[in-house]
Amino acid sequence: MADDLELEKRVNSLSLELRCLVCQNETLADSRAGLAVDLRNQIREQMKAGKSDQEIVAYLTARYGDFVLYRPPVRPSTYLLWFGPFVLLLAGLVVLFRYVSQRRGLIASAPLSSQERARAEQLLNSKSEKEIA
Amino acid sequence: MIRYAIPLAIFLGLVAFLAIGLGRDPREIPSPLINRPAPQFQLPQLHQPSKSFAAADMRGKVWLLNVWASWCFSCREEHPLLLKFARSGAIPLYGLNTKDKRADATAWLEELGDPYVLSASDLDGRVSIDFGVYGAPETFLIDRDGVIRFKYVGPLTQELLDSKIIPLARELNK
Numbered sequence: 001m002a003d004d005l006e007l008e009k010r011v012n013s014l015s016l017e018l019r020c021l022v023c024q025n026e027t028l029a030d031s032r033a034g035l036a037v038d039l040r041n042q043i044r045e046q047m048k049a050g051k052s053d054q055e056i057v058a059y060l061t062a063r064y065g066d067f068v069l070y071r072p073p074v075r076p077s078t079y080l081l082w083f084g085p086f087v088l089l090l091a092g093l094v095v096l097f098r099y100v101s102q103r104r105g106l107i108a109s110a111p112l113s114s115q116e117r118a119r120a121e122q123l124l125n126s127k128s129e130k131e132i133a
Numbered sequence: 134m135i136r137y138a139i140p141l142a143i144f145l146g147l148v149a150f151l152a153i154g155l156g157r158d159p160r161e162i163p164s165p166l167i168n169r170p171a172p173q174f175q176l177p178q179l180h181q182p183s184k185s186f187a188a189a190d191m192r193g194k195v196w197l198l199n200v201w202a203s204w205c206f207s208c209r210e211e212h213p214l215l216l217k218f219a220r221s222g223a224i225p226l227y228g229l230n231t232k233d234k235r236a237d238a239t240a241w242l243e244e245l246g247d248p249y250v251l252s253a254s255d256l257d258g259r260v261s262i263d264f265g266v267y268g269a270p271e272t273f274l275i276d277r278d279g280v281i282r283f284k285y286v287g288p289l290t291q292e293l294l295d296s297k298i299i300p301l302a303r304e305l306n307k
Binding site: 021022024034035038039042061062063064065067 | 160162163164165166232257258259262263264265267268
């Protein structure tokens, strides 16, 4: 009995790493599709026959391709998938940084002339009077 | 002008990606078996269970293997086309009846017509798994050396037959 439980646990944990090809958002462990049931049975049988997780995964990917893995493998063909978001984030941060420092440069390089300062004060004062009133 | 060019370029880039992405079928899984030897199998024939049918029997011929079942709704869609195609005799058509009770399968063919030279009974679905079948109907074009050259998931269309399957079979038959 304990052996069966161990086996089921093993089947389940491997199934959680695999994708149901029919309900493609679900893991093989969660799916109730006919194919999922069949594949889980296959996995159970192969485990009973002493195959390792790796061998079983190889058996499935030989027939269904990498898509049967729930986590996409990190391969040159999936570098864009895995690293793309970080690259975009980095690019966005670079653009933001440059924009902000450019703006700071603009502001710093053009201090107010005394005329402009007087006008500014006038505007500010008149505005606060309006607010009080 | 340059200021506007950059966001515009990014936008156009996004549009291009979306256009390419939306044009594809996200459910389609490319088969790793293309240009690989078809799985060897030997199964009882549907109508004559005492006889068997093996992939090896078809060596030397270019042939189509169509995976079907009586419970498969989409298989009904392609069935009239298969009947018409079988009559034309362009490529021999064999059926792989997957996960089906023999009685249900024969009744289905009785009702709708039998386009297959013969059908093999894959009762427990093992052979279908070996072929990487995940959604019937699926059709495989296999060449003279038993290598899978083409696979299609879903009901066949006349357009697909004319543009891909028949020309490829012609190539392989040379």
